[in-house]
Amino acid sequence: MPRRIAVVDMGSNTLKFSITEVDDAGGERVIHAHAETVRLGAGVAVSGSIDPERFDRALAALRDYEAIARSFDVDACVGVATAALRMARNGADLLDRIGGTTGWTVHVVSGQEEAQLAFEGLVRSLPEQGNSLLVDIGGGSTELIQVADRKLIASESIDVGSGTLADRCFTSDPPGLPAVHDALRVAKEELSGSTVMPNAEAARVVLSGGNGQFLKSFAEWPAIAIPFTPDRFHDVLPAIASRASHDLARYLDIAQERARMLPAGAAIAMVVIERTRPVKIEAAPSGIRGGLVARWIASHP
Known part of the structure; x- marks a missing residue:
């Protein structure tokens, strides 16, 4: 049943x-x-x-x-x-x-458990062979999960997210390129201590969760039309820095308050892409709920 x-x-x-x-x-x-x-x-x-x-x-x-x-x-x-x-x-x-x-x-959940849940929810969508770096950019933290052949190699949670970064760096709407560059600087500082990224020059980076999916949709917006590729992602920053949150919200069909934080999510993603130099970037849904379902099923056979 x-x-x-x-x-x-x-x-x-x-x-x-x-x-x-x-x-x-x-x-x-x-x-x-x-x-x-x-x-x-x-x-x-x-x-x-x-x-x-x-x-x-x-x-x-x-x-x-x-x-x-x-x-x-x-x-x-x-x-x-x-x-x-x-x-x-x-x-x-x-x-x-x-x-x-x-x-x-x-x-x-701790940041480490959050990363584990994200992995459990997304692992079946990853290729059976090859290296991936799952990057779950949340509002208050970012989880980095190194995966090889669908096996978790290393993970960490870093206390920088799109919400906290936007609150710290943005004072206007749209934020403007100087503010997004400031967010990029802060994100680099916060992620500089990562122990996962130096060992995760991945074949692909998977940006999971709302930030990743919305950034991909933004790049594909006909008015923007930026290829969602590692060598072109830097072009997303000036494009999104100049868009008011009500325009982003209307196009992406999300809350305006959520749209206001998206440029900060782009700054975090940019740091990861610069550090890991992937050949491919993708977007995927958040894996946390999938991980919760998997754990519930395992504990209720």
Whole structure:
């Protein structure tokens, strides 16, 4: 009999929710998905706490997601919270409220576990042979995962994300090229201590999650038309630096608040591409929810 699992990834930028149906043969099919830009991580690096209004928005979204999940008669509602709740003084308070007022089972994962989940969710989409570097640019952290022949070689989580970087470097909309160059400088500093990138001159870099997918869509926008290739990615930065967030949001069909952070995601991606010199770059969905589903299936044979 098919089983259904509802999962939520409480990222620093976005709450990502999906329901996966698993058939008797182990085949998976996503039957519902939604994302809500809550920005739990907004200002946390400065204040140390999640803003009360965003706190309440996250709870409201989780209650809505739970109602949807129950309407699909799911077997479980499981989730993880990432960088924002790792950093915030009131992160434990939010977890207590989630546990006390919703049916979700959510726990905070370390950066290393976040990288592991991303790998588990994406590994089956990678080639059976060859080297890849998975780069999951989140709102508050970036996970770097070195893979060879579908085996995890090394991984790390670095405390720089598109949300924290945009909050630090952008003061106008559009940010303008000087601000994006400043974001590039900060991203280089934050990623300079990477232990994965020096050993990951990869055949391909996979930019997973919303930042990667939206950047690819932006590059392919007919008004932009920049090839999504390592040798042309540097052209994305000036193009995106001059686009107002409402234009980006309208074209990409995302929240304006989410679009405002995309140039910072581009800066992080640029640093990785410069350091690893891949022959190919790709975009892929975030693997965290897929990893959660895989773990739930493994623990409920």
